[in-house]
Amino acid sequence: GENVEQHPSTLSVQEGDSAVIKCTYSDSASNYFPWYKQELGKRPQLIIDIRSNVGEKKDQRIAVTLNKTAKHFSLHITETQPEDSAVYFCAAIAGGSSWGKFQFGAGTQVVVTP
């Protein structure tokens, strides 16, 4: 089955700086790569996603890049703000008999300090 590794586990950045979180996956049949943000005490919510036919996607201050050859994808947050402080989870959704199965990375705790 799919195995997703996420790094770093914690990330502390100064407000205004950029944050980058990286994930690697094992199943070359994976074709959907979403990122979820979970604020303290809340449920995870989708912030951005990318499909395997696209290399990069941007939405205001967040962007995701995908390298299918190397089997890794990254979340980039620019001009970080205190409200970006949360846990971020990546996922790689595999095809084949497991299609649709959401297996998440271990999460990255992002702390943005003013």
Next chain:
Amino acid sequence: DARVTQTPRHKVTEMGQEVTMRCQPILGHNTVFWYRQTMMQGLELLAYFRNRAPLDDSGMPKDRFSAEMPDATLATLKIQPSEPRDSAVYFCASGLSVGGNTGELFFGEGSRLTVL
């Protein structure tokens, strides 16, 4: 505003008691997931259904946990007997997967379980 609904939101019980958590997925969604989250852990996949059929419950302790979808509007996760180590937040999530294409996964608010 379509939402995944979970009950109960909070549950405190004693060791050995049966616990049942319920989830109403978003109407029209065909995949349902149960995840467990503890303070130091990420989202641990317990069970996964597509079109009400269980596809993967390899992450679930089979001796005490069971997950079912009696119909398309209800998913249940049962723990019997419960143990203190089961204390966690249990999330239900639903989505739509068709023809190998997967859409956004929507999470419920979670059920916070405390087993004393």
